[in-house]
Amino acid sequence: MDGVPSSHPLQLLVQQAQQQRDQAQSALRRAAEAASQAQQQNEQLRSYRDDYQRRWSAQFHQGATMEILQCYRSFMQRLDQAVTQQTRQAELAAARQAQAREHLVESERRVAAVRKLLQRRAAEQSQVQRQREQKQSDELAQRVHWNAKRAHNAH
16 A cells, blocks of 8 residues: 555545454354354254153153143143244344355455555556656756757857
8 A cells, every 4th residue: 555645535445444344244253153042042942842752752651641741732832832933043043144244255345346446546656656757867867968968069
């Protein structure tokens, strides 16, 4: 970014793009944590349901009253609903994580594009400066040549 003042609008645009990228990184971290937590809860709930089902299945082989059987079925229905709901939550959290990842990639692309534009502008300014210096050098050389020629013709 040499040759481009830090107050240059493109430099400010780079800083803004970097801030947006940093925010996108933070959002992705939060989304990943939420997705992981939702998935863990889903797995724990499924495991609890499966354990509960196994324990009561063995209990029913020994015989159980109709009332206990109805309580078991009612509780299993609620567990199944909870598992279904938690599965949806885990899927939504995974979708939010994917969306956050996509947003981060877009932010990184924007930072790279603005940096590239800034580098191009700095290179253009350097080229203009080199051309200006070359022109001044050529003009000085031409003046020295003309002065030397006039001095030579004057003698």
